[in-house]
Amino acid sequence: MIFRKTYLPIIIGAAVAVGVLIGGKLNFSDTSDRLFTSNSKKEKLNRLIDYIDYEYVDDVNTDSIVDVTVNGILQNLDPHSVYIPKEDMERVSENMKGDFVGIGVHFYTYKDTVTVIRTVDDGPSDKAGILGGDRIILADGDSLFGKYLEDMDIIHRLKGPVNSKVSLKIFRKDTNQFLDFDVERDVIPIKSVDASYMLTNTLGYIKINRFAESTFKEFKKALLDLKSKGAKGITIDLRDNPGGFLGVAEQIVDEFLEDEKLILFTKNKSGNIDNTYATKNGDFENGEVYVLINENSASASEIVAGALQDNDKGTIVGRRSYGKGLVQREMDLGDGSAVRLTVSRYYTPTGRSIQRSYSAGNKDYYDEYYERLESGELLDSAKIIVADSLKFTTPKGKVVYGGGGIIPDVFVPIDSNMENETLLFLEQRGFISYFIFEELEKDRHLFDVYNKRDFIDNYIVSDDLVLGFQDYLNVRTAANITFVSYPDEVKLFLKAIIADQLFGKGAYTEVFNKDDAMLREVLKISEQH
Structure with missing residues (x-):
């Protein structure tokens, strides 16, 4: 399998439907006989489907009717109980598992041809000698080009069992050669730690994009590496992180809290309470910790921030988080599809629920970002609405609030330099990525003089590149775009995308972090300790 490269907007957190998931098997107090026994409600639905199958005047795909019915039922429960159709299960499972079996390339379908952006470091394609810019023409003799070839078709042709081989015919543009490669498929990680590096001589930084099965292992490795480099403090960046597995969030919190400190508790329909406490396994209990959050930090991200805040550990920096305090469990529906059903609520150590209301319906719930924008909350912490009835106090007397x-602890308003909506839109739609790819295609060897560190520290985007991007957009969008009013922001985005295509997500993150408002605040606070 391979990655198709996309860039998501920083502003709108649509991915929060991922929610907080509980791993493991179902554990209902009722027996399976009790759960799945016949009753009039189930019989009514079954009978209706049978009538449509056998009696309706036209042929109807009743599978699609069932999907619509399931979605309709779930939408009347809460915003985070979701249905996963059979055709989406493999992709969703791989994303949450944190790895897949494939050949290890990031690619574009560029001018009807599968074109490598870059290979996964030490992955099968990297080891075989495939390079950025290579066109994959054939896989085991089957063509991989043409305007009607879908991405999933490409992925399925390149997937296969671990250690199996696929024969690829490659066209290498800069040498004008056709080359043959036998690539042995292997397990490829889908990394959830985007970046890990030292901000100063004593302050480390770790960026987590979601909480998958593999996340804690990645995080622990990064944490120990930063400690070995002299980190006395750690910044955990959870901005735009939509959540994931509950247990993984608990493991990460455990690294920072002393033994027997309460991490969270959950309460189910029956009122049963399950407490989770820190253990003796923590490797950073005595260090400073800073957590970065924004309006798109949800569920498991909020568990980490809330557990540390309520235990008076570290400093939470940024803007009010999303407000998701529900826990889902994934349940197999027997036909390859599944449902993630809300089975409990979670509460931070002081006893607060941070779930915001969804009584006005799902649309209003997901549109709350715009309410925050219009109210001025994203620019001024004084505009955050709190309820005295949801006031709680930490052991050291700090006042915290539930309900949303x-x-x-330290508010940082939206940085217009970093969150320019025009540039975010252009990034989301792929315009910046395609432009940079075409620029690299002109002569990739111009960047051979840079390693990752040199590029981040020393590469300067030229005015000519900005003008070239402006012309590129005006030709393709029939617009009249000019970047005169924000050239520095454009240069930042262009440099970040070049970094990503040459060196990966870690380099992309470091480029953006060079002038990041929240990190400037963290550095200021850390100097006072």
């Missing part, structure tokens, strides 16, 4: 996300 984690309010940070």
Whole structure:
């Protein structure tokens, strides 16, 4: 399998439907006989489907009717109980598992041809000698080009069992050669730690994009590496992180809290309470910790921020988080599809629920970002609405609030330089990525003089590149776009995408972090300790 490269907007957190998931098997107090026994409600639905199958005047795909019915039922429960159709299960499972079996390339379908952006470091394609810019023409004799070839068709042709081989015919543009490669498929990680590096001589930084099965292992490795480099403090960047597995969030919190400190508790329909406490396994209990959050930090991200805040550990920096305090369990529906059903609520150590209301319906719930924008909350912490009835106090006397996300200890407003909506839109739609790819295609060897560190520290985007991007957009969008009013922001985005295509997500993150408002605040606070 391979990655198709896309860039998501920083502003709108649509991915929060991932929610907080509980791993493991179902554990209902009722027996399976009790759960799945016949009753009039189930019989009514079954009978209706049978009538449509056998009696309706036209042929109807009743599978699609069932899907619509399931979605309709779930939408009347809460915003985070979701249906996963059979055709989506493999992709969703791989994303949450944190790895897949494939050949290890990031690619575009560029001018009807599968074109490698870059290979996964030490992955099968990297080891075989495939390079960025290579066109994959054939896989085991089957063509991989043509305007009607879908991405999933490409992926399925390149997938296969671990250690199996696929024969690829490659066209290498800069040498004008056709080359043959036998690539042995292997397990490829889908990394959830985007970046890990030292901000100063004593302050480390770790960026987590989601909480998958593999996340804690990645995080622990990064944490120990930063400690070995002299980190006395750690910044955990959870901005735009939609959540994931509950247990993984608990493991990460455990690294920072002393033994027997309460991490969270959950309460189910029956009122049963399950407490989770920190253990003796923590490797950073005595260090400073800073957590970065924003309006798109949800569920498992909020568990980490809330557990540390309520235990008076570290400093939460940023803007009010999303506000998701529900826990889902994934349940197999027997035909390859599944449902993630809300089975409990979670509460931070002081006893607060940070779940915001969804009584006005799912649309209003997901549109709350715009309400925050219009109210001025994203620019001024004084505009955050709190309820005295949801006031809680930490052991050291700090006042915290429930009812709608984690309010940070240190507020940082939206940085217009970093969150320019025009540039975010252009990034999301792929315009910046395609432009940079075409620029690299002109002569990739111009960047051979740079390693990752040199590029981040020393590469300067030229004015000519900005003008070239402006012309590129005006030709393709029939617009009249000019970047005169924000050239520095454009240069930042262009440099970040070049970094990503040459060196990966870690380099992309470091480029953006060079002038990041929240990190500037963290550095200021850390100097006072």
